[in-house]
Amino acid sequence: AQSVAQPEDQVNVAEGNPLTVKCTYSVSGNPYLFWYVQYPNRGLQFLLKYITGDNLVKGSYGFEAEFNKSQTSFHLKKPSALVSDSALYFCAVRDAAGNTPLVFGKGTRLSVIA
Amino acid sequence: GAGVSQSPSNKVTEKGKDVELRCDPISGHTALYWYRQSLGQGLEFLIYFQGNSAPDKSGLPSDRFSAERTGGSVSTLTIQRTQQEDSAVYLCASSLGQGPYEQYFGPGTRLTVT
Numbered sequence A: 001a002q003s004v005a006q007p008e009d010q011v012n013v014a015e016g017n018p019l020t021v022k023c024t025y026s027v028s029g030n031p032y033l034f035w036y037v038q039y040p041n042r043g044l045q046f047l048l049k050y051i052t053g054d055n056l057v058k059g060s061y062g063f064e065a066e067f068n069k070s071q072t073s074f075h076l077k078k079p080s081a082l083v084s085d086s087a088l089y090f091c092a093v094r095d096a097a098g099n100t101p102l103v104f105g106k107g108t109r110l111s112v113i114a
Numbered sequence B: 001g002a003g004v005s006q007s008p009s010n011k012v013t014e015k016g017k018d019v020e021l022r023c024d025p026i027s028g029h030t031a032l033y034w035y036r037q038s039l040g041q042g043l044e045f046l047i048y049f050q051g052n053s054a055p056d057k058s059g060l061p062s063d064r065f066s067a068e069r070t071g072g073s074v075s076t077l078t079i080q081r082t083q084q085e086d087s088a089v090y091l092c093a094s095s096l097g098q099g100p101y102e103q104y105f106g107p108g109t110r111l112t113v114t
Helices: none
Strands: A003-005 A008-016 A020-021 A025-026 A032-038 A046-050 A056-058 A064-068 A073-078 A087-095 A108-114 B006-007 B012-014 B019-024 B033-037 B042-049 B065-069 B076-080 B088-095 B109-113
Touching: A003 A087, A008 A020, A020 A087, A025 A073, A025 A087, A025 B088, A032 A064, A046 A064, A073 A087, A108 B109, B006 B088, B012 B019, B019 B065, B019 B088, B019 B109, B033 B076, B042 B076, B076 B088
Parallel strands: A008 A108, B012 B109
Antiparallel strands: A003 A025, A020 A073, A032 A046, A032 A087, A056 A064, A064 A073, A087 A108, B006 B019, B019 B076, B033 B042, B033 B088, B065 B076, B088 B109
């Protein structure tokens, strides 16, 4: 079975400071990993994904994520947070083998304070 | 190009009535997914369609829920004899296929059962 854990329900960070939103996963094989963002009263938007290759993945709006196989983690990062980054962030995983649906974490609410 | 669209955007219905929710995926996307998001919660997978294959219905919470996809494009999610616990935002997503492809989400249908 595959699963995703986002251990923090809420992350608060000051504008201009670096931010990290944590994600750990469990799959039986190799993972496909995704980050999505949901702004208030809007649908989910794709941010970035890890499929294979370079462990550091760069995505939209200056976000990046690092795949760490030994720690089964895929933390989302940004060097300098903006107030407009305040949103709900979801990590998702599926096993690269097989045909299973994408499994989403419960989400982490990021608040960037001016 | 056009994104995923869903209708209606809001639906208020009385307990016991049937409802139909519609999803128009991105043209050319062979995979289509339905999720449910309760207030402040993560995404709950309901069902997914991939091409002409039999749908994966493993996430449907009860036999009151059903979905179909006509002509490999538009999908309808039907909830029969609605209950108050069915109140949620129903999200549809589409992708080029399974595997490493990211999903593109519609804006959702907010269902309220009174």
